[in-house]
Amino acid sequence: MPRKVDHDERRLQIATVVENLVLAHGIEALTIRDVAAQVGFSTTVVCHYFRNKLEMMVFTHRAARQRGEQSLMESLRLGRDVMSAAEELLPITEARWRDWHSIFAFWGLAPAEPAVRSEWALGVAEAKQLFVQLIVAGQQSGTVRADLDAQAMATQFMVCINGIASLVTQDRGAWPAARQKALLADMLRGNLTPNPVPMM
């Protein structure tokens, strides 16, 4: 299906331009005209790929969060532990930091908009499902406490990752990768692993 592939590639190409413009000028300044000028198409051609600005923003958010989800899926496939998998979602690289900016920007859209609400719900559900799978895999291999509620633990991972990313985005220079990872470990590692046998 070369035409479908081409269509998807064009949409991703446009989403990259949207991400760059939102980072450079803020989401409130985004116009289809600027997107078209940057991507080298007319606004008519851009509107062939996205019916309106909202659809374009929903797709850009989805592309950003799915890059994170693909990293979790890869960790699951490789049998990596949930803590290492989670670290990769933190804004510790330039690319991930840019994606987080797109994700935060999308949280400022209107909750009354059905396309926004369904994208929010889908994003939370898909990330949570992947964390549950990683935690259950850890329980099966013995690296995660068997008595933990995987659903509740998955939610705690999402709280920590979103929360750490929110602090990093507001003061990037203060948060080198090692500090982000150490904070995530401080907050969650104690809950994951069996208590050590106390000294007699």
Next chain:
Amino acid sequence: MPRKVDHDERRLQIATVVENLVLAHGIEALTIRDVAAQVGFSTTVVCHYFRNKLEMMVFTHRAARQRGEQSLMESLRLGRDVMSAAEELLPITEARWRDWHSIFAFWGLAPAEPAVRSEWALGVAEAKQLFVQLIVAGQQSGTVRADLDAQAMATQFMVCINGIASLVTQDRGAWPAARQKALLADMLRGNLTPNPVPMM
């Protein structure tokens, strides 16, 4: 100074309109023209209070976060414990939920903008300072473990609150107040209080 008070009140009145418009239509749709129409002024009058849209958004963010900070200051004054103080920042009321939407919307602005960066830095620093004060007060009164690093613990509170708010904002119906408070307690209460004496 009646003229100064009047000026500040007008700015707050405009910020409330901005918050409502951003919630109803998303930050990307905000225009000074719509703000002026809603508040009942001409755009010229609005531009007397805010030189441009960016300044208006910075002020709206500040008003939203300062309502949270005032609640922390009130808790400090009344000698309430840090956990109860923190709960009041969660989006458990309609008013707080609206403020969180303004705060998230502001995270999508451009980090290259000095006014945005300095407002982010100020917001994080002021909230952290209040949490440190609440934790130190708890250590002095014996409700918080004396050996905890108050700075590190304050950061954990901010991670949890921002992270929980991020999940609530994306699926408000799934997060009644009791669920939000229980999650905050699950994540932090164990770190705050002395370990119980083990059974022999």
